[in-house]
Amino acid sequence: MTMASKADTLVADYLKRLNMELRGLPRARRRELLEEISEHIAEARAGLEADDEAGVRTLLDRLGDPADIAAEARERFGVRERAGVRDVVALVLLLVGGVVLPVIGWVIGVVLLWISEAWSTRDKLIGTLVVPGGLLVPLGLGLVSGESAGCIEISSGGPGPRTARTCDAGGGGIEPLELALVILLVLAPLVTTVYLAARLRRRQVPAAA
Amino acid sequence: MVTSEGTIYPLLSRLRRDGLVESSWQESSSGPPRRYYRLTDAGRAALEGFKLEWRRFRDAVDHFVERTA
Numbered sequence: 076m077t078m079a080s081k082a083d084t085l086v087a088d089y090l091k092r093l094n095m096e097l098r099g100l101p102r103a104r105r106r107e108l109l110e111e112i113s114e115h116i117a118e119a120r121a122g123l124e125a126d127d128e129a130g131v132r133t134l135l136d137r138l139g140d141p142a143d144i145a146a147e148a149r150e151r152f153g154v155r156e157r158a159g160v161r162d163v164v165a166l167v168l169l170l171v172g173g174v175v176l177p178v179i180g181w182v183i184g185v186v187l188l189w190i191s192e193a194w195s196t197r198d199k200l201i202g203t204l205v206v207p208g209g210l211l212v213p214l215g216l217g218l219v220s221g222e223s224a225g226c227i228e229i230s231s232g233g234p235g236p237r238t239a240r241t242c243d244a245g246g247g248g249i250e251p252l253e254l255a256l257v258i259l260l261v262l263a264p265l266v267t268t269v270y271l272a273a274r275l276r277r278r279q280v281p282a283a284a
Numbered sequence: 285m286v287t288s289e290g291t292i293y294p295l296l297s298r299l300r301r302d303g304l305v306e307s308s309w310q311e312s313s314s315g316p317p318r319r320y321y322r323l324t325d326a327g328r329a330a331l332e333g334f335k336l337e338w339r340r341f342r343d344a345v346d347h348f349v350e351r352t353a
Contacts, residue, residue, distance in 0.1 A: 104297060107297050108293050108294060108297060111293045111296070111297070111319070112290055112293055114316070114319060115289075115290075115293070117315070117316050118312070118315055118316060118318060120315075121312075121314055121315020121316060122314065122315065137288065137289050138288060138289050138290040139288020139289060139290040139291060140288065141290075143288055143290070143291060144288070144290040144291050144293065144294065147291040147294045147295070148293075148294035148297075150294075151294040151295060151297070151298040152294070152298065
């Protein structure tokens with residue numbers, strides 16, 4: 076491609092806006108629409124001079140506001156109820172699945188998350204990585220630290236059975252740092268769940284306006 | 285009915301997914317190849333069904349309007 080004309084820039088900007096507006100649609104639908112509208116523009120521009128800015132502006136006006144096209148698309152590809160239930164199950168399993176059915180419950184949640192069309196890849200990564208295992212990790216950690224609160228176990232490492240145990244005075248207090256970590260590990264998956272649920276709801280609201 | 289030309293594409297995409305239309309490429313003498321849409325058999329059947337429904341609806345409304353007029 077030679078120097079990008081003003082007309083090229085207008086088209087590129089239009090497609091960029093359309094791509095943004097189509098966020099939340101299933102990836103394949105989004106790609107399909109972008110392709111077809113790009114084709115439409117290329118076809119219409121074949122009858123224009125390459126740098127016919129006015130012609131391109133008219134063409135894009137006739138195509139319509141990307142927001143309108145996206146609204147139409149959301150209506151056409153409205154979320155089906157069946158998918159909605161599965162998505163909610165995914166969210167629940169991601170959070171507490173690992174606790175109810177250790178590890179496996181969470182893994183099923185991850186699978187449901189990734190086969191869903193309701194979330195973007197970015198959302199799915201967040202759902203998977205914050206925090207793997209959901210509440211299983213902080214719960215497990217909480218139990219362990221609860222048992223050996225304030226104690227440091229020193230294993231002699233040798234063949235001998237002796238382990239030394241040093242405890243804080245009182246022996247019951249949890250280290251503030253440890254407590255902060257557990258709280259963080261409890262909050263993080265909760266925040267993720269709320270975030271994913273919000274994204275889900277945004278998608279399920281049909282394009283009323 | 286169509287507010288802007290672009291909104292036809294989500295509709296076409298939906299019809300294609302439902303198997304009511306299919307598209308094919310054909311060379312164009314005046315530019316890049318064009319995509320042509322045509323009704324499938326299922327699409328034609330759906331159209332006939334819709335026409336039938338529409339006539340029934342239209343007749344019902346006509347009947348009602350003529351009686352009250």
